[in-house]
Amino acid sequence: xxxxxxxxxxxxxxxxxxxxxxxxxxxxxxxxxxxxxxxxxxxxxxxxxxxxxxxxxxxxxxxxxxxxxxxxxxxxxxxxxxxxxxxxxxxxxxxxxxxxxxxxxxxxxxxxxxxxxxxxxxxxxxxxxxxxxxxxxxxxxxxxxxxxxxxxxxxxxxxxxxxxxxxxxxxxxxxxxxxxxxxxxxxxxxxxxxxxxxxxxxxxxxxxxxxxxxxxxxxxxxxxxxxxxxxxxxxxxxxxxxxxxxxxxxxxxxxxxxxxxxxxxxxxxxxxxxxxxxxxxxxxxxxxxxxxxxxxxxxxxxxxxxxxxxxxxxxxxxxxxxxxxxxxxxxxxxxxxxxxxxxxxxxxxxxxxxxxxxxxxxxxxxxxxxxxxxxxxxxxxxxxxxxxxxxxx
Amino acid sequence: xxxxxxxxxxxxxxxxxxxxxxxxxxxxxxxxxxxxxxxxxxxxxxxxxxxxxxxxxxxxxxxxxxxxxxxxxxxxxxxxxxxxxxxxxxxxxxxxxxxxxxxxxxxxxxxxxxxxxxxxxxxxxxxxxxxxxxxxxxxxxxxxxxxxxxxxxxxxxxxxxxxxxxxxxxxxxxxxxxxxxxxxxxxxxxxxxxxxxxxxxxxxxxxxxxxxxxxxxxxxxxxxxxxxxxxxxxxxxxxxxxxxxxxxxxxxxxxxxxxxxxxxxxxxxxxxxxxxxxxxxxxxxxx
Numbered sequence: 214x215x216x217x218x219x220x221x222x223x224x225x226x227x228x229x230x231x232x233x234x235x236x237x238x239x240x241x242x243x244x245x246x247x248x249x250x251x252x253x254x255x256x257x258x259x260x261x262x263x264x265x266x267x268x269x270x271x272x273x274x275x276x277x278x279x280x281x282x283x284x285x286x287x288x289x290x291x292x293x294x295x296x297x298x299x300x301x302x303x304x305x306x307x308x309x310x311x312x313x314x315x316x317x318x319x320x321x322x323x324x325x326x327x328x329x330x331x332x333x334x335x336x337x338x339x340x341x342x343x344x345x346x347x348x349x350x351x352x353x354x355x356x357x358x359x360x361x362x363x364x365x366x367x368x369x370x371x372x373x374x375x376x377x378x379x380x381x382x383x384x385x386x387x388x389x390x391x392x393x394x395x396x397x398x399x400x401x402x403x404x405x406x407x408x409x410x411x412x413x414x415x416x417x418x419x420x421x422x423x424x425x426x427x428x429x430x431x432x433x434x435x436x437x438x439x440x441x442x443x444x445x446x447x448x449x450x451x452x453x454x455x456x457x458x459x460x461x462x463x464x465x466x467x468x469x470x471x472x473x474x475x476x477x478x479x480x481x482x483x484x485x486x487x488x489x490x491x492x493x494x495x496x497x498x499x500x501x502x503x504x505x506x507x508x509x510x511x512x513x514x515x516x517x518x519x520x521x522x523x524x525x526x527x528x529x530x531x532x533x534x535x536x537x538x539x540x541x542x543x544x545x546x547x548x549x550x551x552x553x554x555x556x557x558x559x560x561x562x563x564x565x566x567x568x569x570x571x572x573x574x575x576x577x578x579x580x581x582x583x584x585x586x587x588x589x590x591x592x593x594x595x596x597x598x599x600x601x602x603x604x605x606x
Numbered sequence: 607x608x609x610x611x612x613x614x615x616x617x618x619x620x621x622x623x624x625x626x627x628x629x630x631x632x633x634x635x636x637x638x639x640x641x642x643x644x645x646x647x648x649x650x651x652x653x654x655x656x657x658x659x660x661x662x663x664x665x666x667x668x669x670x671x672x673x674x675x676x677x678x679x680x681x682x683x684x685x686x687x688x689x690x691x692x693x694x695x696x697x698x699x700x701x702x703x704x705x706x707x708x709x710x711x712x713x714x715x716x717x718x719x720x721x722x723x724x725x726x727x728x729x730x731x732x733x734x735x736x737x738x739x740x741x742x743x744x745x746x747x748x749x750x751x752x753x754x755x756x757x758x759x760x761x762x763x764x765x766x767x768x769x770x771x772x773x774x775x776x777x778x779x780x781x782x783x784x785x786x787x788x789x790x791x792x793x794x795x796x797x798x799x800x801x802x803x804x805x806x807x808x809x810x811x812x813x814x815x816x817x818x819x820x821x822x823x824x825x826x827x828x829x830x831x832x833x834x835x836x837x838x839x840x841x842x843x844x845x846x847x848x849x850x851x852x853x854x855x856x857x858x859x860x861x862x863x864x865x866x867x868x869x870x871x872x873x874x875x876x877x878x879x880x881x882x883x884x885x886x887x888x889x890x891x892x893x
Contacts, residue, residue, distance in 0.1 A: 268716060268721045269721055269818075269820055270721075270723070270818060270820065272720075272721035272722060273722055308820075402862065427862075428862060429862040430858075431866070431867060433820070433821070433824045435811075435815040435816065435821065436616070436619070436620060436815065438612065438615070438616035438619070438855075439613065439616050439854075439855050439856075439857075439858030439859045440858060440859075442609055442612040442613055442616065442859055443859050445608070445609060445612065446609045446859075459722075459723045459816065459818075462723075462816070463815060463816060466729060466730050469729075469730040470730045470731060470733055470740060470742050471612065471739075471740055472733070472735075472739075472740045487722060487723070490725070490728055491723060491725055491728065491816055492728075492729060492730075493728040493729015493730065494729045494730065495729055495730050
């Protein structure tokens with residue numbers, strides 16, 4: 214009797230399948246209705262997402278990017294929106310960290326149900342989000358991410374800043390033209406740093422240049438003296454420094470304190486007022502290549518309007534992060550103007566049109582979603598400002 | 607020769623930073639009996655208070671004020687948070703409580719001072735030319751202050767009345783209470799000393815490098831590792847800090863950045879696997 218009792222099945226195990234099917238169907242139906250009602254509640258707005266480093270080391274870029282996007286959306290809404298519907302942006306913070314970017318993207322795509330996202334400023338976060346964008350058919354447009362790996366990150370991934378292959382080649386060509394005999398590379402240990410360093414090295418060595426050392430540092434590093442000691446040991450003529458502005462500021466400051474007289478060749482990401490604040494006089498003479506599709510010192514009529522409106526709103530001049538984030542949002546909005554609403558439709562609209570006009574000039578996408586035909590110039594720090602190298606001479 | 611001297615100097619500055627923090631951490635752990643992450647909060651208070659005071663006061667006054675505020679903050683934390691919680695909660699809960707304090711101070715620093723990196727002085731510091739190497743005024747001042755602070759704490763623990771109380775509480779709190787040692791008063795004094803050490807490390811950090819709220823956790827983890835590597839006592843934690851700083855500096859010269867941390871902490875694990883009590887057990891001497 215006890216044995217029979219032991220093997221008796223619980224009542225739920227012998228119940229009719231409909232007992233389970235009906236409540237499950239009800240739950241699914243309710244979820245669908247809730248989703249639909251959510252859409253209806255938001256029928257007046259078109260929602261896009263943005264993943265930017267709003268806090269942390271790279272917050273200065275995130276803030277600029279946010280203001281650029283807000284300006285783009287404000288102008289569109291002021292002019293009547295898209296098809297009579299207002300555009301709304303849901304911002305999420307990545308802190309420029311891949312794990313945070315993934316969390317932010319999950320929230321945007323699953324909770325806010327956006328179908329297009331602007332982000333991120335940095336390559337590592339963008340690459341972390343790319344597989345999710347591909348999987349969920351959500352368009353991801355990176356404003357300034359430049360790692361070469363983004364080129365093949367997926368059909369739903371676009372960017373309005375060119376690949377590092379362009380910037381790395383420009384830096385290498387300049388270093389070669391200066392006939393530096395010993396070149397050291399110091400780069401941040403992430404996708405951005407290693408991608409740009411590899412592009413630079415390949416181009417320089419292909420032209421006959423010599424790289425005497427390649428060092429990388431972790432993103433949270435603040436003490437660069439051991440790396441700079443290595444540069445001193447190698448007697449390098451120039452250091453190709455691939456870093457963000459904070460790291461670059463500390464490297465230049467510590468190099469000067471150590472008495473290192475080596476020349477520094479930087480990357481676009483150093484161009485920030487915070488670099489000058491951190492490094493002070495030590496930033497003088499730093500040379501770097503940059504994309505000149507947005508040059509506040511020589512703006513087009515459209516750029517001047519953008520600069521004036523941006524400065525009036527925030528009391529600060531826009532930089533490359535705000536201008537490119539502005540245009541990334543604009544590309545999505547323009548795609549939506551054609552009636553595209555789902556991720557697939559937005560992607561198709563971008564691929565069909567290919568060419569857009571923004572404050573950074575003409576944005577022309579290739580088959581991989583990379584922007585092409587962007588000009589590069591060398592700039593330097595002179596008198597506490599960033600100026601074109603030719604003008605500075 | 608110049609390269610070796612540069613590396614030695616780099617090691618010394620890193621040792622000063624890790625030494626102060628690991629001593630603060632070890633002190634809290636020994637008398638409190640749990641992993642006290644509020645050391646990171648004291649570090650931030652020292653850094654940001656020094657930065658704020660330096661806007662209106664000479665550098666040494668600003669640093670002194672920062673250290674004092676960090677010590678007072680640590681005492682307040684011990685008096686009104688840790689002491690009441692310690693009566694009814696296990697060490698793990700206290701660990702989580704101090705982690706919460708650290709995150710709160712990080713968030714408050716971000717709200718008050720912003721997320722960006724702050725420096726005490728813009729640009730390179732004035733340097734003293736010592737032949738093959740240069741030393742900045744900040745490095746000299748903080749090197750001396752760190753040495754004085756760590757030696758002072760060591761002497762305080764050995765010869766002073768409250769220092770002996772602290773050692774008694776660290777060895778056996780119950781027994782110390784039986785011998786009429788004022789346990790709470792002793793713990794609060796240790797909190798004050800630990801807060802001051804961490805505050806000095808924060809002031810050093812903002813003066814020599816640049817501070818942002820996220821830095822606290824990075825340096826705190828290194829300090830915890832140094833304390834665990836040393837083992838058992840404050841002096842051992844300072845020795846652990848020397849070993850960790852030496853590893854990070856030398857490996858930074860030879861290895862790429864991510865390997866630097868990997869190998870340094872790999873050595874930590876190796877020491878712990880070989881000798882659970884850390885370096886103190888390796889030398890078989892309780893300091």
